[in-house]
Amino acid sequence: MRALVCAAYGPLDNLAVEDIPLPVPGPHQVRIQVKAAALNYPDALMVQGLYQANPTPPFSPGLEFSGLVSAVGEDAGRWKLGDRVVALGQGGFAEQAIADAGRLMPLPRGMDFETGAALFLTYCTSLHALQDRAQLRAGETVLVLGAAGGVGIAAIEIAKAMGARVLAAASSEAKLDACRQAGADATVDYSTTKLRDAVKAFGGGEGVDVVYDPVGGDYSEEALRGLRWRGRFLVIGFAAGTIPRLPLNLALLNERSIVGVYWGESVARDPASHVRNVGQLLEWFAAGKIKPRISERVGLAGAAEVMQRMTMREVVGKVVVLPEA
Numbered sequence: 001m002r003a004l005v006c007a008a009y010g011p012l013d014n015l016a017v018e019d020i021p022l023p024v025p026g027p028h029q030v031r032i033q034v035k036a037a038a039l040n041y042p043d044a045l046m047v048q049g050l051y052q053a054n055p056t057p058p059f060s061p062g063l064e065f066s067g068l069v070s071a072v073g074e075d076a077g078r079w080k081l082g083d084r085v086v087a088l089g090q091g092g093f094a095e096q097a098i099a100d101a102g103r104l105m106p107l108p109r110g111m112d113f114e115t116g117a118a119l120f121l122t123y124c125t126s127l128h129a130l131q132d133r134a135q136l137r138a139g140e141t142v143l144v145l146g147a148a149g150g151v152g153i154a155a156i157e158i159a160k161a162m163g164a165r166v167l168a169a170a171s172s173e174a175k176l177d178a179c180r181q182a183g184a185d186a187t188v189d190y191s192t193t194k195l196r197d198a199v200k201a202f203g204g205g206e207g208v209d210v211v212y213d214p215v216g217g218d219y220s221e222e223a224l225r226g227l228r229w230r231g232r233f234l235v236i237g238f239a240a241g242t243i244p245r246l247p248l249n250l251a252l253l254n255e256r257s258i259v260g261v262y263w264g265e266s267v268a269r270d271p272a273s274h275v276r277n278v279g280q281l282l283e284w285f286a287a288g289k290i291k292p293r294i295s296e297r298v299g300l301a302g303a304a305e306v307m308q309r310m311t312m313r314e315v316v317g318k319v320v321v322l323p324e325a
Helices: 041-047 113-133 150-161 173-181 195-202 219-225 249-255 263-269 271-286 300-311
Strands: 002-005 016-019 029-039 064-072 084-088 096-100 104-106 141-144 165-170 186-189 208-213 227-235 257-260 294-298 318-321
Touching: 002 300, 029 084, 029 113, 029 300, 041 300, 064 096, 064 113, 084 096, 084 113, 113 150, 113 208, 113 227, 113 263, 113 271, 113 294, 113 318, 141 150, 141 195, 150 165, 150 173, 150 208, 150 271, 165 173, 165 195, 173 186, 186 195, 195 219, 208 219, 219 227, 219 249, 227 249, 249 257, 263 271, 294 300, 300 318
Parallel strands: 141 165, 141 208, 165 186, 208 227, 227 257, 294 318
Antiparallel strands: 002 016, 029 064, 029 096, 029 318, 064 084, 084 104
């Protein structure tokens, strides 16, 4: 079968499409004929050996994917051949991939493979961040940094579904237009406008209640300064490539909170909350309140180039890899 293979940690252009043996599911595992796989920022970090938890090479990236169950290992529970599923795991950028039976869910009725592959990682992350960690309430205000990316668009839609007002920050008019289409109440181009001033003005002179930051880098401190009394700063990730060193006196002032968000670990520690959140997302999807913005579709050979552009923050919304294309 064909797969995108990371033979050793290194530059993204070292990735290559290769013919590899068909994987065999072990106990509590299934094999999936991959119909669609979503590209996420952690995929680009893993192949460079830069993520919090990196698979051992050789491996195929691809953390979330959808398709048809093509083989079932021992004690794999309810799953049977031909089941339409969504998987969270590793190896989705391949024609066939192995997943733990406990990391599967049925593809929801009325949802196509591309949407199923693109929905859960980013939307589960954003819902966990805004609901479980920030305890966002209706009527509050949210600043979303890197708002045109996959998690950014998800954060906009979820914050709006929860009744909040959203200021979306991005670095070009095309990106800001995508944010407005996702429902942002206001936008700011932080490459041309002083972010702190825009945030303060959006919050009626006092700032916003919540900052959602998947970017890090130079804008984090400005955003933190834009929080009002007892505002919450959500640390999602560091797409800018730099982990900011924030002055802790800014947390003391106005009793601001700096809150870490590690969705993957939270699922392992509190699976019941994850199941509840997935149910909420499916309700919102059925009601038309959330839907992944799929901006590009590529085959296996095009995935590395898109990863490169993702690290340069040139990708809007979600990109889907189609292994059979």
